[in-house]
Amino acid sequence: MIINHPLLGSRDSSEFVYLGDASLIDRPDWQAEHAAEAFYDYAYLRDNPAGEHRELWFHEGGDRSWLVVTRNTVTHEISKVELARDVARAQGRSK
């Protein structure tokens, strides 16, 4: 597979390490009312779609960016690659 890194251009997937569902960015607030349940969902429950999937890849053999890659799990077509940091910020994460 080839991943089109937003900063470095197209790179072979062998330079990357796969983590999994990009929902790992949505870490719950530890002080929220049902934090324990929310963390349980966060840590254990994942969708397993046949089709578009947003997932985290780490450019270990490169610039060490975490990327959010939108990949079709059936065809391996990659439709979008973003810096995970930008995605996290867009979702309101900060410090």
Next chain:
Amino acid sequence: MTQINRLSGGQIDRATTLNFRFDNRSYTAHPGDTLASALLANGVRLMGRSFKYHRPRGVLTAGSEEPNAIVELRTGNRQEPNTRATTTEMFDGLEAHSQNRWPSLKFDALAINDQFSKFLSAGFYYKTFMWPAAFWEKLYEPMIRRAAGLGSLSMQEDPDEYDKGFRHCDLLIIGAGPSGLMAALTAGRAGADVILADEDFTLGGRLNSETFSLGDETAANWAGQMVAELSALPNVRLMPRTTVIGAFDHGIYGAVERTGDHLATLPAGKPRQILWRIYSKRALLCAGATERPIAFENNDRPGVMLASALRTYANRFASSAAQRAAIFTNNDDGHRTAADLHAKGVKIVAVVDIRPDAPINYEYEVLAGAQIVDTKGRLGLTFAEVKLSDGSTRTLDCGALGVSGGWNPNVHLTCHQRGRPAWNSDLAAFVPGADLPPGLSVAGAASGLMSTHAALQSGTEEAAQVLELKGSLPDLPDAEDAPVSQTPFWYVQGCARAWLDQQNDVTVKDVKLSHQEGFRSVEHLKRYTTLGMATDQGKTSNMGGLALMAELAGKSIPDTGTTIFRPPYTPVPIGTFAGRMKGQAFHPTRLTPSHYWAKERGAVFVEVGNWLRAQWFPLPGETHWRESVDREVRQTRASVGVCDCTTLGKIDVQGTDAADFLNRIYCNGFAKLAVGKTRYGLMLREDGITMDDGTAGRLAEDHFVVTTTTANAVKVYQHMEFVRQCLFPDMDVQLISTTEAWAQYAVAGPNSRKLLRKIVDPEFDISNEGFPFMACGNITVCGGLRARLFRISFSGELAFEIAVPSRYGDALMRRLMSEGEEFDVVPYGTEALGVMRIEKGHAAGNELNGTTTALNLGMGRMVSKKKDSIGSTLSEREGLNEDDALKMVGIKPVNTGDQITAGGHLMGASGPVDAAHDQGYVTSAAFSPSLDSHIGLGFLKSGDTRLGEKMRLVSPLTDLTVEVEIVSAHFVDPEGERLRA
């Protein structure tokens, strides 16, 4: 032996004679021959025995689709089984042996199987070797393994090198026949970066096998001229002897180039084969088509071949299977073979055409509306029996029989991404379907265009289209443009022992039987009968099986469907996939800064991840590793020892939010850690289980150095980057791994300060008051060399860790040793390190094993409830905090001398020994020279409240029971006085 079946002409170099051996007999050949063509020229038709019935077999094809003529090539440690004689390029000194026969090819004892074929039908193994169950392993399996199988391995290491490489192109063209050559010319002249790959050693595809002309040139000459022009284009790379084996994601193709298989000996340092990963913007499949046989009774005798193969051998290789040949066909192409053979002087006994309106010929007999119904000949074809249109039979005296059942486009690569081929009823064949791998187009016969003219035209047009070329395209030479004329015909009615799949001995009868037994899916048919399996993957047999299956089920062929085509297109040696990544080069080896020094000292090394670490340093006279390790421990605890701990991960953390960041990744607090201090830190996974532990030293307000365990260095760094980039993207913090930048040594023991005093520059105070336990700081050593000093202790002794830039690591170790002589300094390895940490009760990888929590480790109170850190919320889950949770304890044998075994389980002093009564387990064990006893660490239910209790340590697998006492994990210096001294 002379080349009795050598014809005139052909693309062989008669000026040079090559010698080769087959089954220990010597023969001659010429450059340009394959092993198969040379054997035929020498009058050898018998080349192997079949898989199951051990029937005599000869060559069926002239290409990589060959099911029968597979041999063991070369000898000794270069012996390669299952090599197709049809693609083996001849070289002087080639040596090959036939397979699957004993004692000889002409007399094979297991040919008796053929007499019992009634019992060896489809599913034979499944039906016969069912019971008694005990017989399977002891009797049936060894017996079957001896009898079955094709070639044999040398059982020696392959001495040759294999390699891997990467190539990039605008257009990858797969196949260099008429369409591939035209496509390459079109794209090449337009300036595109082109790779033209073909599995053959001579480019040109079928053009090399045909007698017709292209323009004013013979087909082979035209191909040669094209290759010459393409070679002159700097933007076109020709890759002969290269098989494209798979179409992978995003335009990446796998290709195997056989760089050395055609050479008697490889040039030194050159690889035998190269596995290429080709990155293409677009790809064009010009893989042509493969002729398919017709099944009839006893159609597997040596001499029965595909008609096109007979033609290739005659035209290209100037060889024939026999001087008298017959043709059996359902289409016009079979007649082309007859005409070409006739022109070469081979006697055409008859052309048997199933069509009543077969073309007429005046030079040899054409039997219209007739069929071959049987053959004869023990080790090769001697007679073919024909059923004429009037129902009468006739016997043809022939040693070669060319069979043509039409042509199948080579759609293999078009299906590598789960695409399905489409049925074309005009061709009675599958053609590429609609859902091709992205970026792939198809031209020529592979796309179902069967005439030479159509192939040339589609090659140039497809290349122009995928590259979006404007303007004029290369002119096409005049070429034959005959329409396909055939009547679909798969097998002769009434036949039973008619082979569909010659490699796996699958007959028409077997397919009928599997249908009768209820196998309806093609995938089931394949697995049950083994049709289409093994090295040829049914390239010549699948269609016949499918057609028969469709007929039996009363369905159409497209409704029956095909099995899935998967890479590789042809078999690839495992060595080629491994490339240079074998033996020591399987993964990189990381050497510590003190490695060469340790080697000089005669250290024994152990692999830890990719690292080689000194395990112990034997002295002359020491005969057992325990002697060395015990000495290293005693000497360290008595005076001073030095250990290379460079391999521990070091992560530099800097930024105004650095302390806050560490607060998130460690479950214990770091915000208030003073500058110049180090703290033990425990990292949890988000599910509350421990991930790793280590220390973090604060060198400045905004600068920390984090250490990780050796094994988790990479994973922890990744995790920290995840937390930084994905969870807290606005924190002002930067991370960098400095594991390899600093050489770090533990200097441990009561004399460690005295030793370091001789190394550390005098302006730095390292007294207990000036540099107390858990202090850290930047210092200089040896007269100005920058260094870092940490007062941390894994051994439990007064200890320091000193770090210098890696390039000074070797020198520092030598200096520590020479300066330490007066203290009797000892280098110690990972074994002594492990013994001392067990004696001290420090958890390591065995305890941080992916199932344990901070509570289990006795560090439950470290998990701060006042802040958010990874894993803190889920560590509070009920299930992880039960009253009888496992707690880390020490374990000692009751009877001195008894051994503690890691992995053993803890059971009550009496009562049953079973999983229900399991109370804990031992994680680490060692002999403690300090206590003169074996000791262990482990986890026990409510262990912290059970000190002093007697239990049994059991290992039912090794029949072990030891009486043990539960004690504190801190065997040595439980109050920690030594490390604070």
